[in-house]
Amino acid sequence: MSKVIPLSEAVRQYVRDGDLVYAAGFTHLIPFAAGHEIIRQRKRDLTLARATPDLIYDQMVAGGCARKVIFSYMGNPGVGSLRIVRAEIEAGKLEWEEYSHFGMISRLQAGATGLPFMPMNPTAAGDLERVNQNYRTIKDPYSGGEVVVVPALKPDVAIVHVQRADAEGNAHIWGIIGEQKEAAFAAERVILTAEEVVDEAIIRSDPNRTLIPGFIVDAVCQVPFCAHPSYTQGYYDRDNAFYLKWDEISSNRPASLAYMDEWVYGVKDREEYWAKLGEEVHARLKISSRPSVIVDYGNY
Amino acid sequence: MADYTSPELLTINAARLLRDGDTVFVGVGLPNLACNLARRTHAPNLLMIYEAGVIGAQPARLPLSIGDPTLVSGALAVCSMYDIFAFYLQRGNVDVGFMGGAQIDRFGNVNATVIGDYLHPKVRLPGSGGSMEIAAWANRCYLLTPHSKRRFPAKLDFRTSAGYLNGRSERQAANLRGGGMLAVVTDLGIMEPDETGELVLTALHPGSTVEQARENTGWELKVAARLRTTLPPDPEELRILREDLDPQGIYLKG
Numbered sequence: 001m002s003k004v005i006p007l008s009e010a011v012r013q014y015v016r017d018g019d020l021v022y023a024a025g026f027t028h029l030i031p032f033a034a035g036h037e038i039i040r041q042r043k044r045d046l047t048l049a050r051a052t053p054d055l056i057y058d059q060m061v062a063g064g065c066a067r068k069v070i071f072s073y074m075g076n077p078g079v080g081s082l083r084i085v086r087a088e089i090e091a092g093k094l095e096w097e098e099y100s101h102f103g104m105i106s107r108l109q110a111g112a113t114g115l116p117f118m119p120m121n122p123t124a125a126g127d128l129e130r131v132n133q134n135y136r137t138i139k140d141p142y143s144g145g146e147v148v149v150v151p152a153l154k155p156d157v158a159i160v161h162v163q164r165a166d167a168e169g170n171a172h173i174w175g176i177i178g179e180q181k182e183a184a185f186a187a188e189r190v191i192l193t194a195e196e197v198v199d200e201a202i203i204r205s206d207p208n209r210t211l212i213p214g215f216i217v218d219a220v221c222q223v224p225f226c227a228h229p230s231y232t233q234g235y236y237d238r239d240n241a242f243y244l245k246w247d248e249i250s251s252n253r254p255a256s257l258a259y260m261d262e263w264v265y266g267v268k269d270r271e272e273y274w275a276k277l278g279e280e281v282h283a284r285l286k287i288s289s290r291p292s293v294i295v296d297y298g299n300y
Numbered sequence: 301m302a303d304y305t306s307p308e309l310l311t312i313n314a315a316r317l318l319r320d321g322d323t324v325f326v327g328v329g330l331p332n333l334a335c336n337l338a339r340r341t342h343a344p345n346l347l348m349i350y351e352a353g354v355i356g357a358q359p360a361r362l363p364l365s366i367g368d369p370t371l372v373s374g375a376l377a378v379c380s381m382y383d384i385f386a387f388y389l390q391r392g393n394v395d396v397g398f399m400g401g402a403q404i405d406r407f408g409n410v411n412a413t414v415i416g417d418y419l420h421p422k423v424r425l426p427g428s429g430g431s432m433e434i435a436a437w438a439n440r441c442y443l444l445t446p447h448s449k450r451r452f453p454a455k456l457d458f459r460t461s462a463g464y465l466n467g468r469s470e471r472q473a474a475n476l477r478g479g480g481m482l483a484v485v486t487d488l489g490i491m492e493p494d495e496t497g498e499l500v501l502t503a504l505h506p507g508s509t510v511e512q513a514r515e516n517t518g519w520e521l522k523v524a525a526r527l528r529t530t531l532p533p534d535p536e537e538l539r540i541l542r543e544d545l546d547p548q549g550i551y552l553k554g
Binding site for chain 1 (some may be wrong): 378382426428430
C-alpha cells in the first residue's frame with residue numbers, strides 16, 4: 001500500500017501540538033523542509049529533541065514552535081554558537097534538558113529496542129549527572145561495580161530524511177547514518193522524506209542498505225533537496241556558506257524574522273524554496289559522481 | 301617576531317604528540333589539521349575516527365563541520381553514532397582524544413557547558429557533545445587552547461568532562477579506562493600533569509617566558525624542574541599547513 005502523500009499533509013496528520021519531535025540526522029540528511037513546514041503550520045508547544053539541534057531547531061524555536069529542547073551539543077557545527085536557542089535559554093524562555101552525545105544516543109537506543117533504559121560506563125565528570133536527574137547510577141548486578149543509566153527516549157514523531165525509499169517507506173540510507181534508524185524505531189509515528197521515491201525492485205536489489213523497513217513508516221514524502229542547507233550524500237553538498245551566514249542572520253531578531261518571512265512563510269513548499277535559491281547556489285552545491293563498486297548478492 | 305601564527309604553533313605542537321599507528325578521535329578545526337599534518341609527516345599510519353561515525357577518513361578538502369561529506373567518500377567504514385561511541389570509544393579502541401572547552405582547571409578538568417550558574421546561565425556554551433566520554437575513555441587526551449586567565453581559572457563553573465578530578469588518586473579511584481589529560485598545548489608552551497595530576501609548565505615555545513605563562517594562568521602555576529623549549533615550527537610543517545591543508549587560512553590565520 002502506498003503511503004506517499006505531500007509533506008504538508010504528513011505534517012498536518014502526524015505532527016500534533018505538544019508532541020515530542022525527533023528530526024534526525026547528524027549533520028547529514030537533516031530534514032529542513034519538514035522543519036519549515038512545521039513552522040508554516042504554526043505547530044506549538046513541541047519538545048524538540050536532537051543530539052545536535054543544528055539550524056533546523058534554531059529556526060523552529062525562532063518560529064515559536066518549541067516549549068523545550070533536548071540536546072547534547074547545542075552549537076552551529078563548525079561555526080560556533082546556536083544563537084537563537086542559546087538566547088532563549090539565557091533569557092529563561094525555553095526549557096532544556098541535556099546529555100552528552102553517548103547519553104543522548106543511548107536514550108534513543110533504549111527507545112528503539114524496547115528497553116526501559118541503557119547502561120553506560122561511568123565518566124566521573126559528575127556535573128551533568130548532578131543537574132539532570134535522568135542520569136542515574138546503579139549497581140551492576142554481575143560485577144558489583146557501577147553503571148550509569150539513562151531512560152528510553154520515545155518520540156511521538158520522528159522525521160527521517162533518506163536518499164531513496166519505495167512507496168511503502170522501505171528506505172536506503174548511505175553516508176553518515178547518525179541516529180536515523182534509532183529515531184525511527186523509537187518513535188510512535190514516522191514521517192519519511194526522500195530525495196527519490198523509487199520502485200520496490202531498487203530497494204530489493206540492495207537489502208543491506210535498507211536501514212528503515214516500511215512497516216514502521218506512516219508517511220512517505222518525495223522532497224528533493226529536503227536537507228538544504230544540510231546535505232544528502234551523493235546528491236548535493238552541504239551549504240557551508242549558509243551555515244556561516246546564519247551566524248550573522250541569527251545574531252539579531254529583525255534579521256532572523258526577515259529570513260523567516262522570506263524563506264519559510266514566503267514560500268509554499270520546498271520546490272519553491274529550491275527554485276528561489278537560484279542557479280548560482282544550485283551550481284555551488286552540485287557534486288561529481290563517485291560510485292561504489294556494485295555488490296553481487298548472487299542468485300539463489 | 302616569529303614568522304608563524306599562534307594557531308600554526310598550536311597545530312604543529314599537537315601534531316608532534318601523535319604517534320604513528322595511533323587511532324585518533326578527531327575534532328574539527330585545529331585537531332583535524334594536526335592529525336592531517338601528522339599523517340603527512342611522522343605518522344603516515346594514523347587512523348582518523350570522527351564522532352559522526354566515520355572510520356579511516358581521508359578528507360580531500362578541509363571539512364567545516366564534523367559531519368562533512370568529504371569525510372565519508374573514500375573512508376574505510378561508516379557506522380551509526382551509537383556504534384562509534386559504544387564499539388569504538390567505550391570499548392577502548394581509541395588511543396587519542398582531542399578536547400576543546402572554554403575553561404580548563406589545574407587538574408585538566410574541562411568546562412564546555414556554561415559560564416555562570418547552570419540554571420541561570422550568563423553564557424550558555426554548546427555543551428558536552430562527546431567530550432564527557434572522550435575524556436573518560438580515550439587512552440590519551442590532549443587539549444589545544446590559547447593561554448589566558450579566562451581559559452585557565454582557579455575554579456570551573458561546571459565540570460563537563462573529567463581530567464584528574466581533584467587529584468590523580470581520585471581519578472584512579474573512579475576506575476576509568478582512559479589515561480586522562482596528558483598535555484595541554486597553548487600558544488606559550490605545554491603543560492603536563494605531575495604525579496598529583498596537577499598541570500605544570502613543562503615546555504615553553506621559543507620566545508615565550510615563564511612570567512607570561514604565570515600571568516595568564518588563574519592558579520599558582522608550577523614550573524617543571526627541567527623546563528624544555530619546543531623546537532620551532534619547521535619550514536616543511538608550515539608549508540604543508542599553508543599550501544595543502546588550509547590554503548585559505550580559515551583556521552590558521554593569526
